[in-house]
Amino acid sequence: xxxxxxxxxxxxxxxxxxxxxxxxxxxxxxxxxxxxxxxxxxxxxxxxxxxxxxxxxxxxxxxxxxxxxxxxxxxxxxxxxxxxxxxxxxxxxxxxxxxxxxxxxxxxxxxxxxxxxxxxxxxxxxxxxxxxxxxxxxxxxxxxxxxxxxxxxxxxxxxxxxxxxxxxxxxxxxxxxxxxxxxxxxxxxxxxxxxxxxxxxxxxxxxxxxxxxxxxxxxxxxxxxxxxxxxxxxxxxxxxxxxxxxxxxxxxxxxxxxxxxxxxxxxxxxxxxxxxxxxxxxxxxxxxxxxxxxxxxxxxxxxxxxxxxxxxxxxxxxxxxxxxxxxxxxxxxxxxxxxxxxxxxxxxxxxxxxxxxxxxxxxxxxxxxxxxxxxxxxxxxxxxxxxxxxxxxxxxxxxxxxxxxxxxxxxxxxxxxxxxxxxxxxxxxxxxxxxxxxxxxxxxxxxxxxxxxxxxxxxxxxxxxxxxxxxxxxxxxxxxxxxxxxxxxxxxxxxxxxxxxxxxxxxxxxxxxxxxxxxxxxxxxxxxxxxxxxxxxxxxxxxxxxxxxxxxxxxxxxxxxxxxxxxxxxxxxxxxxxxxxxxxxxxxxxxxxxxxxxxxxxxxxxxxxxxxxxxxxxxxxxxxxxxxxxxxxxxxxxxxxxxxxxxxxxxxxxxxxxxxxxxxxxxxxxxxxxxxxxxxxxxxxxxxxxxxxxxxxxxxxxxxxxxxxxxxxxxxxxxxxxxxxxxxxxxxxxxxxxxxxxxxx
Numbered sequence: 001x002x003x004x005x006x007x008x009x010x011x012x013x014x015x016x017x018x019x020x021x022x023x024x025x026x027x028x029x030x031x032x033x034x035x036x037x038x039x040x041x042x043x044x045x046x047x048x049x050x051x052x053x054x055x056x057x058x059x060x061x062x063x064x065x066x067x068x069x070x071x072x073x074x075x076x077x078x079x080x081x082x083x084x085x086x087x088x089x090x091x092x093x094x095x096x097x098x099x100x101x102x103x104x105x106x107x108x109x110x111x112x113x114x115x116x117x118x119x120x121x122x123x124x125x126x127x128x129x130x131x132x133x134x135x136x137x138x139x140x141x142x143x144x145x146x147x148x149x150x151x152x153x154x155x156x157x158x159x160x161x162x163x164x165x166x167x168x169x170x171x172x173x174x175x176x177x178x179x180x181x182x183x184x185x186x187x188x189x190x191x192x193x194x195x196x197x198x199x200x201x202x203x204x205x206x207x208x209x210x211x212x213x214x215x216x217x218x219x220x221x222x223x224x225x226x227x228x229x230x231x232x233x234x235x236x237x238x239x240x241x242x243x244x245x246x247x248x249x250x251x252x253x254x255x256x257x258x259x260x261x262x263x264x265x266x267x268x269x270x271x272x273x274x275x276x277x278x279x280x281x282x283x284x285x286x287x288x289x290x291x292x293x294x295x296x297x298x299x300x301x302x303x304x305x306x307x308x309x310x311x312x313x314x315x316x317x318x319x320x321x322x323x324x325x326x327x328x329x330x331x332x333x334x335x336x337x338x339x340x341x342x343x344x345x346x347x348x349x350x351x352x353x354x355x356x357x358x359x360x361x362x363x364x365x366x367x368x369x370x371x372x373x374x375x376x377x378x379x380x381x382x383x384x385x386x387x388x389x390x391x392x393x394x395x396x397x398x399x400x401x402x403x404x405x406x407x408x409x410x411x412x413x414x415x416x417x418x419x420x421x422x423x424x425x426x427x428x429x430x431x432x433x434x435x436x437x438x439x440x441x442x443x444x445x446x447x448x449x450x451x452x453x454x455x456x457x458x459x460x461x462x463x464x465x466x467x468x469x470x471x472x473x474x475x476x477x478x479x480x481x482x483x484x485x486x487x488x489x490x491x492x493x494x495x496x497x498x499x500x501x502x503x504x505x506x507x508x509x510x511x512x513x514x515x516x517x518x519x520x521x522x523x524x525x526x527x528x529x530x531x532x533x534x535x536x537x538x539x540x541x542x543x544x545x546x547x548x549x550x551x552x553x554x555x556x557x558x559x560x561x562x563x564x565x566x567x568x569x570x571x572x573x574x575x576x577x578x579x580x581x582x583x584x585x586x587x588x589x590x591x592x593x594x595x596x597x598x599x600x601x602x603x604x605x606x607x608x609x610x611x612x613x614x615x616x617x618x619x620x621x622x623x624x625x626x627x628x629x630x631x632x633x634x635x636x637x638x639x640x641x642x643x644x645x646x647x648x649x650x651x652x653x654x655x656x657x658x659x660x661x662x663x664x665x666x667x668x669x670x671x672x673x674x675x676x677x678x679x680x681x682x683x684x685x686x687x688x689x690x691x692x693x694x695x696x697x698x699x700x701x702x703x704x705x706x707x708x709x710x711x712x713x714x715x716x717x718x719x720x721x722x723x724x725x726x727x728x729x730x731x732x733x734x735x736x737x738x739x740x741x742x743x744x745x
Contacts, residue, residue: 006048006086013039013051014091020058025159026190029062029227036062053077054092057099067103074099090120098129106133107344124153128160135167138337143167158187162194165201174201192222196235199242208246215239233262237270249278257289264290268301269311276308342405343440347413351389354519354667356528356569358659359384359403362623379661380425383530383571384409387519387667390491392416394515394530395426396433403661411436416453416490418482419460420532421512422505427460431467437475451477455496458483459507484513484558493520500558501534503597504546509539516559516567519667526667529559529567529611533575533620536594536603550591555603556610568670569683570613571659574604576622577632601632605640608654614670615683619659626700630690633658657688660702662724675724676709676717691721701725 016039023032040055057073060066074096081089097112110133116126131146147164150157165180181198185191199214218235222228240255256274259267268286275282282302286294294302301307349355360381380398384391384407391413393400411433419427441449452475456464461481468476480488486498499514517528538552561567575598580586582601586593594602598620608616618636621629637656645653657663664673671680687707690700703721705713713720 009042009046009048010051010089013043013048013054016042017054017058017091022188024062025188025193027192027221027223027225027228027231030225033059033062050077050081050086050089050092053080054095057095065102067099070099071096071103088115088119090116090123090126093119094123094126094129097126097133101129101133101136104136106137107340109133122153124150124157124160127153128157128163131160131167132163135163135170138334140167140171156187158184158191158194161187162191162197165194166197169197169201169204174205177201190221192218192231192235195221196238200238203238203242203245208242211242212239215242229262230266233259233267236262237267240270240274244274244277249274253278253280253285257285260286260289264298268298269307272302272307273311273315276311338405342410343436344410345412347389347410348408349386349389349391349413354387354521354526355385356665356667357384357386357407358571358617358619358663359400359407359661360397360619361660362621362626379403380428381661382426382429385494385517385528386413387494388491390415390494392418392490393433394418395420395532396429397423397425398428400429401432401436407661411440412450414452416455418455418496418515419464420457420501420515420530421503422457422459422463422507423533426533427464430464434467434475441474449474451475453477454479455482455488457481457511457513459505459511462507482513483511490517494518495520499529499531500555501532502538502555503533503535504539509546514555514559521668526569526670527565527567528569528571528667529561529613530571531555531573531599531607533573533598534603535596536599536606537590537596539596546596548591548594548596550589550594554606554610555599556607559611561611567611567613568615568667569665570607570611570616572599572604572607572616572618573620574599574601574618574622574625575620576624577601601636605636608636608641608656609644612650613654614652615665615672615686616654616656617659617663618656621658629658629700630688630702633688652684655683655686657686657704658702662701662703662721672704674705674709675703676705676713676720678724681706689717689721691718693722693725695725 016035020032020035020039023029023035036055036059040052040059043049043051043055053073054077057070057077060070060073074092077092078088078096081087081092093112093116097109097116099109100106100112101109110130113126113130113133116123117130120126127146127150131143131150133143134140134146135143144164144167147160147167150160151164154160161180161184165177165184168174168180169177178198178201181194181201184194185198188194195214195218199211199218202208202214203211215235215238219232219239222232222235224232236255237259240252240259243249243252243255253274256267256271260271271286271289272282275285283294283299286298286302358381360383361379379402380400381403382396382400383394384404385394386392386409391409393404393414393416396404396417414433417430417433419430437450437452454468454476456479458481461479468479482488482498484498484500487495489495495518497516497518499516501512501514503512504510505512512533514532514534515530517526517530519526519528534555535548536554537548537550539546540549541547575595577600578595580593581595594600599607604616604618618633625632633656641656642653645651662675665671665683666673666680669680670683672683672686673679674681685706685708686704687710688702688704689710690702692698692700701721703717703724705717705720710717
């Protein structure tokens with residue numbers, strides 16, 4: 001435990017840091033450095049190595065910034081404190097976050113700010129800086145919330161006011177921005193950067209004359225010394241822009257010449273543009289402004305043959321999109337932020353859980369067809385099994401990655417990909433996943449690169465081998481072709497058995513497979529069986545057409561399901577239905593009645609009757625079944641399955657539901673997620689209901705709840721569905737088996 005003397009010294013160090021931090025805002029960097037150097041000497045004499053390193057980092061920040069070295073200094077300070085059994089220091093954490101933010105690593109910065117706030121929940125500096133990082137990430141609304149939190153702790157935090165104004169300006173609310181700049185100036189009337197920002201907002205509103213007044217105020221308040229040279233140049237440049245936009249080109253030239261004298265590297269291109277607009281020779285004028293000959297690099301830049309034309313083009317483009325720029329860039333940042341979150345290394349999934357997700361809706365090619373409007377857009381997908389920290393993707397078809405991300409998963413959660421056959425609706429997103437893995441690994445050392453295991457049926461391997469470099473170890477750990485009868489482990493407590501399937505694809509007629517997962521929970525086992533695409537019977541050719549071979553063994557006979565080892569969950573691909581299955585004018589001969597390439601309704605019923613799963617999830621619906629998917633499965637349960645098992649005196653009777661994106665299965669508990677109670681419930685109690693959501697009124701989505709809750713809440717089931725959709729898409733809750741409050745789109 002630190003002594004009281006140490007605590008007093010630390011408090012003094014913090015006060016000195018605050019004093020030094022306020023001085024640069026009014027242009028007094030030299031005085032700030034004097035304070036920091038004196039503080040460094042104090043810390044060194046007292047033997048407080050952590051704060052000596054802290055002040056060393058601060059001095060470097062104001063002299064010759066090197067963010068990597070500054071970060072290293074602060075980590076060294078934290079290591080010294082830990083070695084000497086000193087408690088974590090929120091100020092060191094906050095400064096470390098600020099360094100990461102300046103480096104551009106905003107996510108890591110936020111992590112350090114959060115650590116600081118755990119130690120000191122009232123650290124308004126960390127709150128403010130967290131807001132800055134969020135703003136840099138493009139999340140202006142969340143940033144404003146954190147600025148407000150900082151101001152609730154310290155109502156005189158002029159930096160939070162300034163940053164709030166800047167963020168409002170980024171959102172296009174210049175009037176709101178000006179209001180907050182005024183509040184900041186009421187607290188710190190000498191802050192030249194806030195004056196400059198106020199001028200920028202006025203310029204964006206088209207009030208160049210008022211903008212000029214504020215730029216002049218900023219120049220009057222900033223000390224004219226070497227420390228502030230770059231800041232002075234920046235104000236002159238902003239003033240030049242306002243003058244140029246206001247039609248005063250000669251004065252604009254004078255201001256950009258001042259900017260060039262202060263920062264010849266930063267504003268040479270602006271100088272050349274204004275010279276061209278005012279008919280001046282940029283080379284001669286630059287030599288006059290700088291009072292010296294141009295360097296070879298500067299001369300080469302100015303004499304670039306197309307420079308003026310390119311600059312004019314840039315100006316035209318910027319002018320053309322001026323009214324939409326902020327909105328476009330905000331939308332771009334939001335998209336990039338979502339993409340970056342998906343590519344983050346840290347998983348949101350709880351490694352202790354074992355979850356199965358249906359991440360598909362429709363089968364076949366319809367998701368690839370452009371829709372007439374967004375509401376009618378079809379979704380395909382695939383499946384995802386998360387078991388004890390290992391994620392297995394099965395058949396990533398159209399929209400799989402979209403569904404996967406919305407479910408709260410990230411690229412780092414993928415460890416295995418299994419392909420059961422070579423149709424597009426089972427492979428379409430495979431190339432996208434591999435491309436993202438290339439990007440994920442780009443620039444990482446070999447030991448930090450992510451490599452996955454590929455398990456491809458023979459036709460899938462033949463189809464995808466053209467896009468897989470078998471020598472490339474960038475993202476591939478192993479590649480294995482799989483055949484019916486193969487068994488292989490996935491991870492500790494998870495085994496896969498490859499099953500027969502009767503389904504031709506684009507490469508072959510007899511290489512498709514199904515899958516059986518055996519999950520061991522310390523002696524208690526769960527069995528998950530995925531039929532994938534298959535017919536009930538094998539196929540044979542008649543007159544160059546594939547038809548069911550009624551003399552062959554039915555597909556379930558190849559599964560080897562034994563009494564007492566029935567599937568806990570069975571995913572059955574219905575495909576579609578055929579006239580021959582339902583109309584009496586067709587003979588009941590199996591080879592004539594059954595759908596050859598898919599199970600259809602007859603094959604689906606037969607598999608449930610013979611395999612007796614605890615829960616049958618019917619999936620892979622043809623989109624032509626959109627309007628009667630629910631009623632079809634309700635009829636299958638009440639008119640076929642229930643009477644069959646009652647007549648045979650077999651219990652328990654399997655529960656049958658249609659598969660859709662909201663379906664979540666916890667294998668360890670043998671439970672599904674009830675969207676009404678927001679709890680896990682036994683699969684024997686599962687019920688379902690269709691809903692047309694407000695965001696996509698033309699798309700019917702299936703949701704799941706306890707059957708008793710369906711009756712009890714019949715009038716407001718849609719509200720529960722909307723809530724479930726919001727929970728699933730906006731954040732991942734602890735109840736769904738993920739890390740609490742970890743995911744936010």
